[in-house]
Amino acid sequence: MWWLKMILIITFFTILFQDSKDRKVYWFLYPIVGLLTFFIQINESNFLISATNSMVNLAFVFIILSVCYFYAKLKFKKHFTNDVLGIGDVLFFIFISFSFASISFIVFFVFSLLFSLLLHLIFKNKNIDKTVPLAGYMSLFFGTIYMVSFFFDTNFLYAY
Template identity: 55%
Template structure:
């Protein structure tokens, strides 16, 4: 399974590079992330448990996006200017990565990591967009990289 993790790390790196450089990521990289991550999860879990994890994780992501959309409408902002389609695709396809609790914790911490990293790296003078999918792919890539050297069964525990 190490080769799937290695390919996944390469795809995460591509997303990070493209999103950080030009805020445009090839759309087909997101399904590749989803397929590889789900295949790694299937290696560790039975299909029924993996599908249950995917379902609950997708519900969580959709809830996050729905709350975000309600907030944007309440503030009378344009949803297209607040979150990109690439970020939404990343959220949806990353849902197949881990068990429910692990995903919830890692997803929230990846958002916090993205916020802190953007505050540290951003130039205060200019208002810029956030390469959210890139920052989150850096975080999830680090999680998978660490799993090369550490027993990763706790990420899939149910």
């Protein structure tokens, strides 16, 4: 399964590069991330557990997106997609949901958002574009997790 992780890491860094450079990412990279992470999760556990984890993770992501949607509508009076959160970011949230067991996913998801905020604060004066390459920064975070997984036993990422 190391080759799936390598393809996944390359895909993550492609998303990082495209999102940081142009704020445009090829849409088909997101389903590739979803499929690869799901197959890696199946390899580490089994299909039923992986499917259950993914459904719980998707529910978590949809709750987060719903709260953001209503907050943007009520507080900012703006459209949700492209004004508040890019469609690529939404796709990334959805497809990264297939990656880990639910507890691990929630922890990594929250820390990837904090990591993205930190990177944005560090680089905001250097960037001409004032938008945040959120999918790119989160790809860097998750890509690093998968790189580290080459050197450690990662069963705890896929089990409860």
